């Protein structure tokens with residue numbers, strides 16, 4: 055990243071929700087998912103140079119607010135994100151987010167962006183990138199359990215990145231399934247509405263669980279999961295919030311983003327702290343094997359990690375350059391004499 059120059063340093067590009075939606079349509083949803091997956095994969099390949107820490111979580115009875123920082127030495131980034139499963143009852147989103155990139159050399163912010171849309175896009179891109187690596191070759195059908203805000207994005211990323219042809223939807227709330235099916239009607243995916251998780255899983259090589267409930271839920275029981283499938287477990291991402299019966303975890307080979315965070319937040323919080331897992335970056339870089347047999351159950355215990363948001367923000371920063379899809383934001387005080395901050399305040403009075 056180039057350092058900010060005196061003439062432009064005071065104005066930080068801000069990508070609003072409206073501009074993010076325009077950017078996504080300008081690029082195309084599926085094209086952008088492929089682009090995000092490329093950036094995310096590139097950063098997984100240089101995993102070892104990132105400054106990594108489990109996200110900082112502030113828990114309450116209703117949900118969690120988290121800060122997710124990281125740096126590659128040149129650029130620093132963080133995301134603010136919440137998770138409030140009961141929000142939808144009040145007409146609010148379960149997950150909202152915004153994030154920032156900064157120049158490490160000066161400490162000056164260089165991008166501020168909405169990240170509610172971007173999180174849905176990046177979470178889906180990560181799911182599909184991992185599934186392309188671990189799911190049975192030629193997978194065409196996915197069970198999508200939990201048909202809320204993330205579900206269309208998850209389905210479309212699997213189509214764009216993996217070549218998925220059919221998605222089988224199930225949600226405890228039929229209205230969510232109807233919404234998801236309607237939104238995907240023109241997507242080119244074959245969409246089947248199901249009345250149980252078991253029905254959704256018929257013939258599916260990939261099973262995505264993406265539900266929201268602040269408890270140890272059992273979206274999948276052990277007897278529901280046959281040999282050879284890939285499970286993409288998205289919704290268990292907080293202490294005391296999981297989706298899978300522990301017996302499934304014992305039959306599966308488990309792949310995670312950053313173990314220090316996933317052991318606290320992911321499905322594997324239900325297992326012993328030393329239960330073996332593979333870090334996804336190790337598979338991407340060829341250090342460790344991914345899927346090794348047709349019978350193997352591969353499980354991506356997704357919780358969402360800071361580098362993925364960093365990659366997504368990098369992508370947005372690169373793609374907004376030639377578009378008008380941002381506002382220059384007066385975020386930084388910028389006195390002519392950097393030590394005369396007070397003088398600047400006084401001049402503002404007149």
Ligand code: NAD
Nearest residue numbers: 148200202203204225226227230264265266289356357358
């Ligand atoms: P949402 O509230 O919009 O949708 C959740 C859906 O799950 C709802 O439609 C609800 O009816 C359904 N559901 C609840 N219990 C169910 C059950 N037992 N069986 C079937 N369906 C059930 O939430 P969202 O924004 O789509 O997010 C879904 C989950 O994904 C949340 O838990 C969120 O925290 C998590 N998430 C994870 C990541 C990640 O990186 N891993 C990123 C974003 C969101």
